[in-house]
Amino acid sequence: MANHGKLSRFRLxxxxxxxxxxxxxxxxxxxxxxxxxxxxxxxxxxxVNGTQARRPDLIALKYYGSSLFxxxxxxxxxxxxxxxxxxxxxxxxxxxxxxxxGD
Numbered sequence: 001m002a003n004h005g006k007l008s009r010f011r012l013x014x015x016x017x018x019x020x021x022x023x024x025x026x027x028x029x030x031x032x033x034x035x036x037x038x039x040x041x042x043x044x045x046x047x048v049n050g051t052q053a054r055r056p057d058l059i060a061l062k063y064y065g066s067s068l069f070x071x072x073x074x075x076x077x078x079x080x081x082x083x084x085x086x087x088x089x090x091x092x093x094x095x096x097x098x099x100x101x102g103d
Contacts, residue, residue: 035076035093045093053088064100072100 014025035043044063052058056074057067064072077092079085086092 032095032099034078035095038095038099042096042099043093044096045091048086048088048090048092050088053086053090054084056082056086059086059092059094063094064097069100 015022016025017023032038046059046063048059052062057070059073060069061067073092073094074082074085076094077086
């Protein structure tokens, strides 16, 4: 079976056999779909600095160790217009790294 590590979005997804080859079943999302479903201890609040402005990928890299998790930064905040988001000095909320990376 494939081992994709903690950064793979497929790490929670069951591997199945189709025509004798390993593939994936339905992708399993994280156990929450929005921050309102989490306890406050599982949410961190950060102030976006000038370097991170308009760069959710840099925010994901800093807090989750990979820019591949930029979708979590966006999903967690649901900006009206994701282009040019977030602005410098904006306060955003994110799930704590342990919920994302499995640490």
